[in-house]
Amino acid sequence: MQTGQVGWADSSVRAAGRRNRFFRHASPYFLIFPSIALMAAIILVPLVRGIIMSFNSVNIIKQGEMHFVGLQNYAQMISDPVFHIALRNTAIWTLGVVSLQYLLGLVVALLLNEPIPLRGLFRGLVLVPWVVPSVVAALDWRWIYAPDYGILNYVLSSIGVISDPLQWLSDRHLAMLAVIIVGVWKSTPFMAVVLLAGLQSIPKELYDAAEVDGASMLQRFWYITFPNLRYLSMIVTMLAIIWTFNDFDIAYVMTKGGPSNATHLLSTYAYLSAFTYSDLGYAAAISVVMLVILLVFAIFYSRMLTKGNELA
C-alpha cells in the first residue's frame, strides 16, 4: 500500500495486514477455483449424468430426454453376445499391449542406458512412434497392412515366410494381433523413457560393489536393477493399463471393431452403441461397467503397491 499521505499510513497498514491475512487463507481457493469450476462442469457433472443415463433410456433426438428403465440396460448386457466378445477382447488387448510394451520398453531402456556412441540420437529416434498422433499411426499401419500393395506382406513373402498375401485386418484370426502390434508400437517409447529415467536414478556404486563381489550381468540385473525399478514399474504399468483399457482411437480407425467384432473393445462398442445405434442409455451402462472394472483394478493394484513398497 503506497498512499504517500502520512496520516493514512497507520490505518492503511492495519487494513493491509487484515487483507493479507484474508488473502493468505482465501487465496489458495481463489487460485484453484477456475480449475474446480471447469472440472465440475466438464468432468464431475457429466460423470454423474453418465451414471444416471445408464439407468435410463435416452432419446438423442430430443436433446437427451430420459425416462427411467431401472436396470434394463445392465440386464441387456448379460444377454448381449457382442458385449461378451468386447469384454474378452478388451482383456486380450490390454494384457497383450501392456505386457509386450513393458518387456520391449525395458529392453530398450537397458540398451539406451549403456555407454554407446550416438546415444542421444537413438533416444530421440526411439520417441518417434510416441510423437505420431494415434489416428495417423492407425492410418499409417493400415497402409502397411494393406493386403495387395502393403509393405508387410511384400517383406514377409520375399523372405519366404508366407506364400499368399495375408488379410491382416479382415481376417478374424489376425485382426486382433495386427491391432495389438500397433498398440505396442505406439506405447513402447513412453515406457522406455520412463524406465530409462528410473535406471539412471539407480546409484552406480551398487553396480560397482556387485562387480567387485563377482556378480554376473544377470545377477546384477536380478538383484540390483529389477528391485530398484519395481516401484516405478508398478506405477507406470498401472497407468499403461488404464490408458490401454480406455483406448479408442487405434481400434476404431483401424477396424471399427471388425471383422465380425473380432477387434471390438468395450470403448468402441460403447461408442458405436451411442453414436451409430443411438442407444445412449446402453452405451452409458457399458462405460459405467468399464469405470467399475478400472476402479476395482486400481484399488487392488494400489493396495499391492503400498504393500510392495513397505517390503522394499
Next chain:
Amino acid sequence: MARRLRIKQAIVLTLLIIIVTILVFPFIWMLSTAFKGPEEVFTQIPRWIPLKPTLMNFNTILFNTSFPRYFLNSVVVGMVTMVIALAVTIFAGYALSRYNFRGKTAFSMWLLVSQMFPPVLMIIPIFVLMLQLKLVNTYASLIITYATFALPFSTWMLKAYFDTVPIDLEEAAKVDGCNQFQALTKIILPLAAPGIVTVALFIFILAWHEFMFALTLTSTTEMRTLPVGISLFLGEYRTLWGQLMAGSVIVTAPVVVFFVYLQRYIVQGLTLGAVKG
C-alpha cells in the same frame, strides 16, 4: 577386458539398431509414400526411396481438398486451448506448490482419479450437454473439453516445476515490497519458464492429437480438426494412400518439431514427476 567391453558394445549397438529401425520404419514408410506418384504407390515391388519423387500429393491435398481448413481449425483450437488451460493451471499448480489448505489432498486425489474415467463414458453426457447448450459443432465445445482434460497432468507438472523454485526468492521479493501476485509473475513465472513452455506444448499436442471428441462434437467440414479430417480420406473401396500419407506427414510435422525442442525436458520432467513420487 577392453576387448570384452568392445564385444558387449557391439552387441548392444546391433540390438539397438534393429529395434530402432523397427520403431522408426512405419514413419519412414509414411514419408516415402507421401512423395510417390500413384504408379509407384500401387506397385508389386515397393521401393524405399521413390524413383521419381513428386510433390503432387501435397499439392493435391493443399489445393484441392478441405485439408487447409482442417489445419486452420486445429491451430485455432490448439492455441486457444493452450492459453486457457495454461492460465488456469498456473494458478492451481502454484496453489498446490506453495500453500497448505483444507481440501488440498482431496483436490490432488481428484486430479489423479479423474485420469481413470473412460473418455467414452465422459463423451456421452458431454455430447448431450453441448447439445443442450447449442455448442455442438463449434470451436468452443472442443476448447472447453480439451482445456479441462489437460488440467490434471498440467497442474501436476507445473506444481513439480514450481517446487524447484526456492521459496526464499519469493520471500525476499515480498520483503522488497512485492505482493503475492507480483511475486508470482515477476519471480516464479520467469524462473519456471522452461517448465511452462513444456507444459504449454504438451497441452497443444493433446488438442492437436485428439480424435474421439472432435469426431463427435463436430459435424461439418468447416469445423473438423485434422485427425478427424484426415481419417475421412480413407476411401470406402480404394484409398489414395499417397495423398493420405502426405496429409499424415503434415499433421505429424509440427509435433516432431516441438519434440526436438522438448526432448531434453521430457526425461527431466518425467523424472521430476514420476521418480520423486
